[in-house]
Amino acid sequence: LSRDRLDEDAWEEVEETLLGADVGVAATTDLVARLRERTRVLGTRSADELRAMLSEELVAVLAPELDRTLAAHRVDGAPGVLLMVGVNGSGKTTTCGKVARVLVADGHSVVLGAADTFRAAAADQLATWAGRVGAEVVRGAEGADPASVAFDAVRRGAEAGVETVVIDTAGRLQNKVGLMDELGKVKRVIEKRTRVTETLLVIDATTGQNALTQAKVFTEAVDVTGVVLTKLDGSAKGGIVIGVQRQLGIPVKLVGLGEGPDDLAPFDPKQFVAALLGGAP
Amino acid sequence: MFATLSDRLTGILTKLRSKGRLTDADIDAAAREIRLALLEADVALPVVRVFINAVKERARGAEVSQALNPGQQVIKIVHEELIGILGGEARRLQFAKQPPTVIMLAGLQGSGKTTLAGKLGRWLREQGHQPLLVAADLQRPNAVNQLQVLGERANLEVYAPQPGNGVGDPVQVARDALDHARRQARDIVIVDTAGRLGVDAEMMAQAAAIRDATSPDETLFVIDAMVGQDAVTTAEAFRDGVGITGVVLAKLDGDARGGAALSVRHVTGQPILFASTGEKLDDFDVFHPDRLAGRILGM
Ligand SMILES: Nc1nc2c(ncn2[C@@H]2O[C@H](COP(=O)(O)OP(=O)(O)OP(=O)(O)O)[C@@H](O)[C@H]2O)c(=O)[nH]1
Ligand SMILES: Nc1nc2c(ncn2[C@@H]2O[C@H](COP(=O)(O)OP(=O)(O)OP(=O)(O)O)[C@@H](O)[C@H]2O)c(=O)[nH]1
Ligand SMILES: [K+]
Ligand SMILES: [Mg+2]
Ligand SMILES: [Mg+2]
Numbered sequence: 109l110s111r112d113r114l115d116e117d118a119w120e121e122v123e124e125t126l127l128g129a130d131v132g133v134a135a136t137t138d139l140v141a142r143l144r145e146r147t148r149v150l151g152t153r154s155a156d157e158l159r160a161m162l163s164e165e166l167v168a169v170l171a172p173e174l175d176r177t178l179a180a181h182r183v184d185g186a187p188g189v190l191l192m193v194g195v196n197g198s199g200k201t202t203t204c205g206k207v208a209r210v211l212v213a214d215g216h217s218v219v220l221g222a223a224d225t226f227r228a229a230a231a232d233q234l235a236t237w238a239g240r241v242g243a244e245v246v247r248g249a250e251g252a253d254p255a256s257v258a259f260d261a262v263r264r265g266a267e268a269g270v271e272t273v274v275i276d277t278a279g280r281l282q283n284k285v286g287l288m289d290e291l292g293k294v295k296r297v298i299e300k301r302t303r304v305t306e307t308l309l310v311i312d313a314t315t316g317q318n319a320l321t322q323a324k325v326f327t328e329a330v331d332v333t334g335v336v337l338t339k340l341d342g343s344a345k346g347g348i349v350i351g352v353q354r355q356l357g358i359p360v361k362l363v364g365l366g367e368g369p370d371d372l373a374p375f376d377p378k379q380f381v382a383a384l385l386g387g388a389p
Numbered sequence: 390m391f392a393t394l395s396d397r398l399t400g401i402l403t404k405l406r407s408k409g410r411l412t413d414a415d416i417d418a419a420a421r422e423i424r425l426a427l428l429e430a431d432v433a434l435p436v437v438r439v440f441i442n443a444v445k446e447r448a449r450g451a452e453v454s455q456a457l458n459p460g461q462q463v464i465k466i467v468h469e470e471l472i473g474i475l476g477g478e479a480r481r482l483q484f485a486k487q488p489p490t491v492i493m494l495a496g497l498q499g500s501g502k503t504t505l506a507g508k509l510g511r512w513l514r515e516q517g518h519q520p521l522l523v524a525a526d527l528q529r530p531n532a533v534n535q536l537q538v539l540g541e542r543a544n545l546e547v548y549a550p551q552p553g554n555g556v557g558d559p560v561q562v563a564r565d566a567l568d569h570a571r572r573q574a575r576d577i578v579i580v581d582t583a584g585r586l587g588v589d590a591e592m593m594a595q596a597a598a599i600r601d602a603t604s605p606d607e608t609l610f611v612i613d614a615m616v617g618q619d620a621v622t623t624a625e626a627f628r629d630g631v632g633i634t635g636v637v638l639a640k641l642d643g644d645a646r647g648g649a650a651l652s653v654r655h656v657t658g659q660p661i662l663f664a665s666t667g668e669k670l671d672d673f674d675v676f677h678p679d680r681l682a683g684r685i686l687g688m
Contacts, residue, residue, distance in 0.1 A: 128434050130617040133425055196640060196668070197499025197613065201530075227668070228503075228538035229531045236530040236554060281643040314497065316431035316617020318645035339498060342586040343626070344619035367498070367529070 114147060118155050122162055129347035129384045130316050135354055139165055163381050169354050170377040176361045178334070179305040180211060180272045186302045187219075187265040188272045191258075192336075193291060193326055194310035196279030199338035199364050201230065203310055204276045205237030206364070206372035212242045216271035221261025222247035223254040223294055224278035234276050241369055244268070254278065254290065255297035262298050282325035295330045308361070310336045313346035323352045337375065338364030345384045393687035394426040394467065398460045411459055416448045419463050430646030430685045433621040436655045444470055468682055474654055475661065476678030482662065483606050483634070488576040489521070489567065491603045495596055495631050496611035497623060498584030501639030501665050503532060505611055506581040507539030508665065508673040513577055514545065521575035523566040524549035525559040525599060526583040536581055543670050546573070559583070559595065564602040580605070587626025596631045609662065611637045612653055620649035624656040633657050638681075639665035642672065648685050 119140065126136040143161055152158055180188040190207065192200045201224070208218040220238045222245060224230035231247040238245035246264050248257035258275045265273035277294060280287035298304055309332040311319050326332050337346050340363045349360050360375040398419055411419075420441050427437045447453070447466050456462035484490045492509065494502040503526065510520040522540050524547060526532035533553035540547035548566045551557025563580050570578045582599060585592035600608060610633040612620065627633055636653050641664045650661060661676040 124434055127428060128618050130431075130619070133428050195615070195643070197501065199499065227535075228542070229534035232534050233529075233531040240530075281640065283644040284642075312499065312613075312615075314613070314616050314619045314623070316615060316645070316649065317429055318431075318615045318643065321644060339586070341588075342497070342619070343588050343622040344617070348617065 114153060114155065114158060118158060119144070122158065125385060126347065129345035131347035132317055132320070132351045135169070135351045138354075139169070159385065163385060166350065166381040166384065167377045169350055170380070171353060171357075171359060172377040174359045176334070176359055176375055178207070178361060180207070181216075182271055183303070183305065187262070187270050188305040189262055189265075189298060189302060190272065190274045191295060191298070191304050191307045191330065192274065192276050192310060193307060193330055193332070194279060195281050195312075195322055198279065198310040198312045198315075199336070200279065200310045201233050201237065201276050202367065203308070203336050203338065203362070203364060203372070204234060204274045205241055206369055207362075208237070208243040208272075208274055209241040209369045210372065211272050217268070218243040219261055219265040219268065219270050219273045220245045221258050221273060221275040223258040223261070223275050225250060225252045225254050225257060226278040230276075230278065237369075244270075255294045258294050259297050259301060262301050266302065282322050288325065288329045292329045307331060307333050308336050309334070309358070310338055311346075311349065311352070313337050313340045314342065314344040315348055317348065317351075319348040320351050320355060323356050323358055327356060327358065332358055334359055334361035336360070336362045336364060341365045341371070346380070347384055394423065395464055395686075395688060397422040397426065398464055411448060411453055415459075416445055419448065419460075420445055423467055426686060427648060427651075430648035430687075431617045431620075432648035432685070433618050433652040435621060436652045439655065440470065440474070440651070464686075468686060468688070471651070471682035471685060472678045474651060475681055480660055480662075485606045489570040489578045490576065490607075491567070491578045491580065491605040492607045492609060493580045493582065493600060493603060493605040494609050494611055495582055495627060495633075496584065497586065497613070498529075500584065500611045500613045501637075502526075502584065502611045503535050503539065503581050504668065505609075505637055505639065505663075505665055505673075506536060506579050507543050507545070507670050509663070510540075510545045510577075510579055511543040511670050512673055514543075518577050519575045520545060520577040520579055521566065521570045521573065522547045523563060523578060523580045524551070524553065525563045525566075525580050527551055527553040527557040527559050527562070528555065528583040530554055532581070532583065539670070546575070560598045560602050563599045567603060578603070587623045587630070593626065593630035600631055605634075607634050608632055609635050609637050610653070610657065610659075611639055611665075612649060614638050614641045614647045614649065615643060615645040616649040620652040621656055624653045628657045633659050635659050635662040637661070637663045637665060638676065642666040646685050646687070647681055650681055651685065
C-alpha cells in the first residue's frame with residue numbers, strides 16, 4: 109500500500125494483503141466493499157488514508173470493546189475451570205502450561221488435569237509443564253476415560269481449594285463425530301460437579317479456512333468462550349480469526365508467541381492488525 | 390459453506406450449450422470462479438495466479454471450443470492441471486546404495502512428524518526392512534517419551550540416548566544413530582526432529598547440522614493439511630534452510646480442502662510421497678494426486 113492514488117492496483121493490493129493473511133474470501137469481499145463505499149463517500153484519495161481506514165475496519169471487526177479477560181478465578185467458593193480444546197497439534201498442552209504459569213506467577217495455585225489419555229506421552233508432557241511452572245497435575249492411566257480424569261482433576265482442585273483447574277484434552281479433528289461427542293461428555297461430566305468458567309479453542313495461526321469449521325463445530329459441541337491463537341511467532345498472520353470473530357462472535361483472548369513458559373500474551377486487536385498489514389506493531 | 394467449482398462454473402457456462410469458441414469474457418468469468426474455489430481451498434495466492442494463467446491458456450484452445458459442454462470441459466482442464474502439479478514426478482522412496490538409508494523428518498511444530506516416524510517405520514518394516522527410529526527432538530517436552538511409546542506400539546527399536554526436555558545435543562544423537570544402526574544391522578534410520586519455524590534461524594541451522602551429520606537419502610517435509618497461505622513462506626524456508634526431497638501431507642483425515650499441497654509442490658518442486666490420515670499407526674498411505682485434486686475442487 110505505497111501508492112498515492114486509489115487506482116485499481118491499490119484495491120488489488122488491499123485484497124491480496126487480506127487474502128494472503130488467511131482472512132478468507134468472504135470476509136475480504138465484505139471488507140473491501142465497505143471500504144469502497146467509505147472511500148467513495150469520503151472522497152479518499154491517498155493510499156495512506158486507505159491503509160488507515162482498512163486498519164480501522166479490521167480492528168472494528170475484532171470488536172476491541174469486548175472483555176478479553178479469562179474467567180479463570182474462583183467463583184461461588186469453587187475454583188475457576190478452564191477447558192482447553194482444539195484440533196491435533198494446535199498447542200493445547202503448551203497453552204495449559206503457559207496459562208498456569210501466569211496464574212502461579214500471580215500467587216495462585218493451579219491444578220492441571222491430563223484428560224488427554226490418548227496421545228503417546230501426552231500426560232507426561234503436561235506433567236513436565238506442571239513441574240516447570242509449579243502446578244499440581246492430576247492424571248489417569250493411558251487409555252483411561254478422559255471425562256473421569258477431568259472429573260478427578262476438578263474434585264482435587266476443589267478439595268485443595270486451588271484458584272484454577274486447567275483441563276487439557278486430546279487433539280481431535282472436528283469431523284470425527286465420536287471424538288466430538290467424547291469432548292461434550294468431558295464437559296458435561298465436569299459440570300456435574302462445578303461450572304466450566306472458560307472453554308478455550310486453541311487455533312494454530314498457520315491454519316487456513318478450516319479454522320472457521322473448527323470454530324463452528326467445537327462451539328456446537330462445547331460452547332467455546334474464547335480463542336487462543338498460537339504460533340504467532342512464525343511467519344503466519346493468523347487472519348482467519350477475523351472470520352471466526354465475524355461469523356461466530358468468539359473473541360481471541362490470548363496469543364501464543366513461542367514454546368517457552370512466558371510466551372503467552374493477551375490479544376491486542378490493534379497490534380494484531382498492524383502485524384497483519386505488515387506494519388510495525 | 391463452499392459451493393463446488395462445478396456448481397459455480399455450471400452457473401456461468403451452461404448458457405454456452407452449443408459448440409463455439411468461448412469469448413475472452415467467458416474465460417475471464419470462469420477464471421474468477423476458479424480463483425475463488427482455489428482460495429477457499431487454501432491454495433496460496435501466488436500459486437493461484439500461475440495456475441489460473443495456465444488454465445486460461447488451455448481454455449482458449451481447441452479442446453474447449455469444440456466441446457459439447459464448455460463448462461464441463463473447463464472443469465476437466467482444471468482437474469487435469471491440478472493432478473499434473475500434484476502428481477508430477479511421483480516416485481518411491483530413495484534408498485541408499487550402502488545401507489542404512491537415512492530419512493530425516495522436518496517441519497513446523499505440531500505438523501505430525503513424530504507420529505509419522507512411527508507410521509513410516511511400521512510401513513517399512515512390513516516391506517521387509519529393519520528400521521530404527523531416532524529421538525533427535527530433545528526440545529519439545531517429552532518428545533523422546535512420545536517416540537518411545539510409538540516405537541513400543543509399533544514394535545520398533547528407538548535410539549534415544551538422551552532424555553530430551555532440553556538435555557542433549559540432537560546433532561550428536563543423529564550422528565551416533567548411524568553407527569548404532571550399522572552395529573544393529575538396521576537398514577533404515579528415521580530421524581525425528583524438533584518442530585521449528587521457518588523464521589527461526591538458529592533452529593533452521595540446527596536442522597541443517599543434523600542433515601550434514603547424517604547425509605539423508607530423504608529429507609521429508611511434513612506439513613499439516615490445514616495450513617493456509619503461509620504454506621509458501623514456510624515451504625521456502627525449509628527448502629532453503631534444510632533442503633527438501635519429498636513432502637508428507639498430514640491430517641488428511643480432516644475436512645480441510647488441502648490446497649496447501651499445491652503451494653508446497655509449486656514452491657519446492659518436490660513430490661508429495663505420503664498421506665498421513667489419522668492418529669493410529671496404520672493411518673498412512675502413499676499419496677494419491679487424483680484424490681486430492683478432487684478434494685481441492687470439492688468434487
Ligand atoms: N513456535 C511456537 N510453538 C508452539 C506454540 N504453542 C505450542 N507450540 C509447539 O507446538 C507443538 C504442539 O504443541 P502442543 O501443546 O503439544 O499441542 P497440542 O494441541 O497439545 O497437541 P495434541 O495434544 O497432540 O493435539 C509443540 O512443539 C509446542 O512446543 C507457540 O505459540 N509458538
Ligand atoms: N487426525 C490426525 N492426527 C494426526 C495425524 N498425524 C499426527 N496427528 C496428531 O497430531 C498431533 C501432533 O502430532 P506429532 O506427531 O506430535 O507432531 P510433531 O510434528 O512431531 O510435533 P512437534 O514435535 O511438537 O513439532 C498429535 O495429536 C498426533 O496424534 C494425522 O494424520 N491425522
Ligand atoms: K506472525
Ligand atoms: Mg496436547
Ligand atoms: Mg514431534
